[in-house]
Amino acid sequence: MDIVYEQRLGHRAPPSAGAQKVQFVIVSSKYCNLRCRYCYEFPDLADRRAMSHEQLERMYRSIADHYYRKDHPVELEFDWHGGEPLLLGADFYWRTFDAQTRIFADPQVRVTNFVQTNLTVLNERLVDLLWEGFDGLGVSIDLFSGLRVNTGGKDLQPTVLKNMDRLRQARIPHGAITVLSRQNLPHLEKIFRFFEGAEISPRILAVHRGASETQNDADLLTEDEVLQALKDLFELWMESPAPIAVEPLYSYTERVIWSLATQETSYYDKSQWEYIYLVDTDGNLYSYSDVFDTAWSHGNLFEEPLHGLVNGPRHRRVIEAAEARIKSACSGCRHYGRACSGYPMAEESTGRRDPRPSGAGTACTRERGILDYIEKRLFELGVVGPNGRIDTTSKHYPRFDPATRIPV
């Protein structure tokens, strides 16, 4: 599974005015036909158990009850993950979309559905579902890694590419997630050229730690290597005429520009609003930072109301831990509140945190480094003038104009 949970997804429409956005990543089943070598659900991929429709309806009612209490509109996005979520078949999703239509009747909450798929299995009914049922999809494809294999050890990338062609013929727009590892890092430019040529907006993610401490030792990249890869991608993206958004670079750059243009500040306050929750197949609710660590679950969403979980002691403990991470790492960072809200430190995998040389706290090599770099390059490229103002007439500014992006 490759999770797409980030505060902003560059290829998606922003919330309507006054609305707050929240994503629920739904692990509908762990079952998968692939055995990607880095998958952190690896031990569970043969488990065919899935969420039942009764559980899902209970969850929808609980979510609706919580967000109907808000005094502002809410954009509620369900992101369907697995395992491989499409193995549940088209009827599973049509039935649950019907339930959503019945349960989320109040226009205060607007519901959308996205799916993250390995796209190895596609038939006419699924094509119809992707076209008419979902609001968008992301395809997991690494290119050149050889790590996304089936149970027999065979790389199914040719099948995925064939199915991506089929999506293109059916005019179904899609994004992609590519996991960057030791295997495909040397091919970074070729990976970029693939997405540039196909005009697909990719999200490039560095491989995480696996289900065990050692599973991904051979494939993990150092934080310095990830930072260099992001810098290289930024340069490729800047020079490319393709109307694509490369994430997470787009979101980083957008925030740097906002900070320079407005001189305003904003800070991530997890106690006020949480942007992403993950619901595991068994109903356990998590923040992204603690995903699948039952000791840090907020509780079970199939058994307890969301309103109680959000305001409960387990969630309070998760919030306090995130606030402590922000305090230790971000308070001395020049980007804090400006080009960065502290969100990465609060919500992104705690397992990859690189210690400062002094041993106290986290260095945040990746985010600090890329924000420094983007800011410097925006000045050099003339996107920011010598007076510190954004030059919307500069050659590279359109790269960051949402109107130039391919909508998905």
Ligand code: SF4
């Ligand atoms: S760049 Fe890192 S250290 Fe700085 S504010 Fe963001 S998360 Fe915190």
